[in-house]
Amino acid sequence: MQSTMLFAATSRSFISRSAPLFGRDGIVPPLVRGRIRPMSSVAQSSDNNPAASAVAAFSSSTAYSAKREIHNDTPRMQEIAFPPAYYPEESGVASRKKMKEDDDSGAANASSEMLDRFRVTxxxxxxxxxxxxxxWQSSSILASNYMGCGPDTIGFALTTGLGDGVGVFAGHCLYNLVKRNVTRDLNIDMERESQTGILLASAAFCSGTAWQPLVNALQGAELSFFQVFAGTWIGCGTAFYLGLRGARTILSGPFKYIHGPTFENSITDKSLSAAIGGATGFFVGTDTAYLPAQNFLINVVGIHETTTALTGCAIAGTSTSLGFASAQSTLNVIYPSGKLWNDGK
Known part of the structure; x- marks a missing residue:
């Protein structure tokens, strides 16, 4: 009996919610209405049955809640937190931007290093x-005019080599002393600079001593001016390198600021020796007596018989300066970073 009443109540709820499906505005078409038999007529009254009353109450509340409400309020958008998106394009742009910044930084560093090279040069x-x-030129005047040494004697070669070395040592120490006092740069240690001057002067003595005998030999072989020029460059550059390596070996013991020979400083010593060779090669141009028609430096650094002694010394210094600056400038441009003697100075 209770199952029959439950079925009747559920049927009423189903009919009430399904009314819009049978006709417009909830009205059941006449043809269909005649065929529908309300199931409540076969169900017993629920007045005396609590279970039936509960089912009826549930059905009525369900039917009420199923009604659709229509309003004109503007729908509110819900705030949805989307997960962060990954865009490969933006990542690529950032990567390219970083690469460009690195390239710009590298270019700035390279430019700064190049300027430092030319400053030291x-x-x-x-x-x-x-x-x-x-x-060298001053000592040649001393050797020939006051010591009676001819250009082809060992005394002349040793005297000019000594004058070359003294000029390097004196110029190096005097320059750094003046620089320290003018700029107030306390990082310039005169003890260290003095020992560096001794090292460089030792190598300059070797190249300065070799210059005149080497030029005599090349000119005696009746070579062209350019061949004498190139041979002197190579020969005196080699003499400077050997003197520099030998001085490192001997002087690194008693002098703490002179480093012994290593593979690393052999590379920098070679680059310095190549530039020194250029200085000695240009110095050949001061000799106006040998093949003057081929001497492409004669109008720039030629020392003629009528040139005064002091002027001749200044011209000699100018010739070595031009040769060194030309050779070293070329090395500054073509040498990789960290391989030149003037890197990091």
């Missing part, structure tokens, strides 16, 4: 290369 030209040529 200029300082060395003024402080050591010009004094070296000036000292």
């Amino acid at each position: 200029a300082e060395v030209t003024v402080s050591k290369i010009f004094p070296a040529g000036f000292g």
